[in-house]
Structures are given as C-alpha cells and as structure tokens.
Amino acid sequence: MTIYDIAKEADVSIATVSRVLNGSQTVSAKTREKVVQAMKKLNYTPNPFARGLTLNSMRVIGVVCSDVGDAFYAKAVSLLENELRSHNFDIVLSCTGTSSHSKQAYLEALKNKYVDAIIIIGSPFYTSEDIQYLKTLAQATPIITINSDYHLPTGYSISCDEETGIFKTVQALAAKGCESIVYLYDSLNHSGRQKLNGYKKGVAHCYLNKSEQLLRQIPRSLEAADETVSELLANNVPIDAIITSEDLLAVGAQRTLLTNNALVPVIGCNNSVLAECATPTLTSLDNRLDLLCQKAVDLCVALDSGNASDLPRTYRFEAKLKHRNSF
Numbered sequence: 001m002t003i004y005d006i007a008k009e010a011d012v013s014i015a016t017v018s019r020v021l022n023g024s025q026t027v028s029a030k031t032r033e034k035v036v037q038a039m040k041k042l043n044y045t046p047n048p049f050a051r052g053l054t055l056n057s058m059r060v061i062g063v064v065c066s067d068v069g070d071a072f073y074a075k076a077v078s079l080l081e082n083e084l085r086s087h088n089f090d091i092v093l094s095c096t097g098t099s100s101h102s103k104q105a106y107l108e109a110l111k112n113k114y115v116d117a118i119i120i121i122g123s124p125f126y127t128s129e130d131i132q133y134l135k136t137l138a139q140a141t142p143i144i145t146i147n148s149d150y151h152l153p154t155g156y157s158i159s160c161d162e163e164t165g166i167f168k169t170v171q172a173l174a175a176k177g178c179e180s181i182v183y184l185y186d187s188l189n190h191s192g193r194q195k196l197n198g199y200k201k202g203v204a205h206c207y208l209n210k211s212e213q214l215l216r217q218i219p220r221s222l223e224a225a226d227e228t229v230s231e232l233l234a235n236n237v238p239i240d241a242i243i244t245s246e247d248l249l250a251v252g253a254q255r256t257l258l259t260n261n262a263l264v265p266v267i268g269c270n271n272s273v274l275a276e277c278a279t280p281t282l283t284s285l286d287n288r289l290d291l292l293c294q295k296a297v298d299l300c301v302a303l304d305s306g307n308a309s310d311l312p313r314t315y316r317f318e319a320k321l322k323h324r325n326s327f
Helices: 002-012 014-020 029-041 050-057 071-088 102-110 128-137 162-175 190-205 224-236 247-259 273-277 290-305
Strands: 060-065 090-095 117-121 143-146 154-161 181-187 215-217 241-244 265-270 281-286 314-318 320-322
Touching: 002 014, 002 029, 060 071, 060 102, 071 090, 071 117, 071 265, 071 273, 071 290, 090 102, 102 128, 117 290, 128 320, 143 290, 154 162, 154 190, 154 290, 162 181, 162 190, 162 241, 162 247, 162 265, 162 281, 181 190, 181 247, 224 247, 241 320, 247 265, 247 273, 265 320
Parallel strands: 060 090, 060 117, 117 143, 143 154, 154 314, 181 215, 181 241, 241 265, 265 281
Antiparallel strands: 281 320
8 A cells, every 4th residue: 555545545646645644834734634534434545765865854752772671771772762752753772782892783783773863871882893883983973972072073962070079079988987989880981981980080089098908890790799899808808888880789889798698888870779778778969860761762752853963972861879778
C-alpha cells in the first residue's frame, strides 16, 4: 500500500496526500477528512523511515553506553527513554562493552540509522581513532555527552562537578575528626579522574594522611572491595573513613567493616538504589543524573525544533551529598 493508492481512493493528488501526512495546514478540513477516511479504509500505515527522510527528521535518538547491566547506566537509559518518549522520540540503544578496542562501528551503525542526535553516557570511547571519528561525526549529527567530555567543538557536554563534590566530602569527614581516609576507585575515565582529583585536593587542603596505602584502584566488584578492606585491616592500616568512586564498592567495603566490627563512616558515589538498600543505608554523593538526563532531552527537543543555535555547549551541575546512616 502506497500514497498512490490513497490518492486514487480519495480522488486527490499525491501531493495532497503527502501534505496531509506531513501535517500541512494548507489542506482544507474536508479534503483532509477524505484522505484520512481513505487511509482507514485501506488500512494504510505511513512508513516512518521514508517520511523521516522527507522531513529531514526521524525523531529517533541514539543512546550509547558501555554496559546497561551497570546500575548507573541502567538508570540513565531509563530516565532518557521515559523523557524522550514523552516528547515523541524513539531511541536506539547501543551498548559498546567495556573493552578498550575501537568502537567506531557502533557510531557508524547509528549514523546509518539516520538518528537525529546521539547521547553518549559516560566514557565508552577510548582510542584516538574513535575520538577523532566522534569529532567528525559531530559536524553532521549533534552529539550530547553525559558525564564525559571529548572536547567536541560542535558537541554538547553535560556533566556533574564531581571533583568539587568529593573535595567537599573529604572536608566534611575532616570536620568530624577523620584523618586517614581511604579512597577506593575502579576506573580513570573522565568521571573517575574528576573524583580522584577531588579526593587528592581535599586531603591536601585539610592536611590529612597522604599515605599511598589509603589510595587503591580496584575492579568494580563486591569481592574486590572486600579483599582490599580486609587487607588494610589485617595490615593495621589506620582507617578513619572510606570514600569510594561507586556505590557498589562502598557496599562491599561497609560489609567487610561490619564483619570486623570496625565502625567508621563509609561514603559512596552515584546515589544509586544500592545506597538505599544497604544496611545501614549508605551516604552517597549524588551526581544529579536526573538533571543531566533532563538537560540532554531538553537539548534534543531544542535541536529538533531548530532553536539550539544560541544554546551553550557546556553544562555543569553541582554534586550533592545525600546523607544516610553510614555517615
């Protein structure tokens, strides 16, 4: 079934059917009704792909992350999808995995689907070739990054000031008398570097213990956090508090501390559902993911309506410490 069949059934021109499908206001109500009735009679469903190419808009947004099984990425995807659908956008989700190999193929696949924009959550791209391809792609397809920054001249960067957030977290612990604060982190992507910088600056600013034993890079798992904290305790390393780059690590660290009757403050990061489910409930640095995702959707709406020419390229939100029992 094509618009040619609809035009014949309604006894109008093909151009008239096209104008009705595209929502043109130049068609009279009577003619529009004839076309609509013909479509109903023939059970016609417009081809969204062909129509999108005609209108130069598919109303489809590509969303890229490394692993939707991770709590942070899962929450981000859920927030984006719900909000985008409320504005009549569809999404195409692409999970790149966590390897450091080139992932240009994922971007090419989205480009070939004619998405109207691409939202990248976190830092799934590492190689110089991938980043150069991103910069080239951004010249034709709007690219919005959430909590990462590839320094795309024509892209949009939305992030949380986690560096200042962790810095203030160290200050808050120091104000409670903590001097030897352990920091457990897993990766050194854009977000990871910001958090680590905040910890180091906070320790230096508050004249706290700078021992290398207190700074540990570990895999993102409960087992890794358990093993690391157990090792620190076994070696009698002084621990006044623990900060982690992810809530999952904080849950593991807190569990091990409780098992060993070591009661010290534990603070995670991301303010995920894990923080609320932990026992005791976990104090966590909220990276304002809801605001970051909302701003990304706002940009998609502005781009779709052609009102993004004067919008800033960079947005930065303040992190908030969500106090719970573990503090």
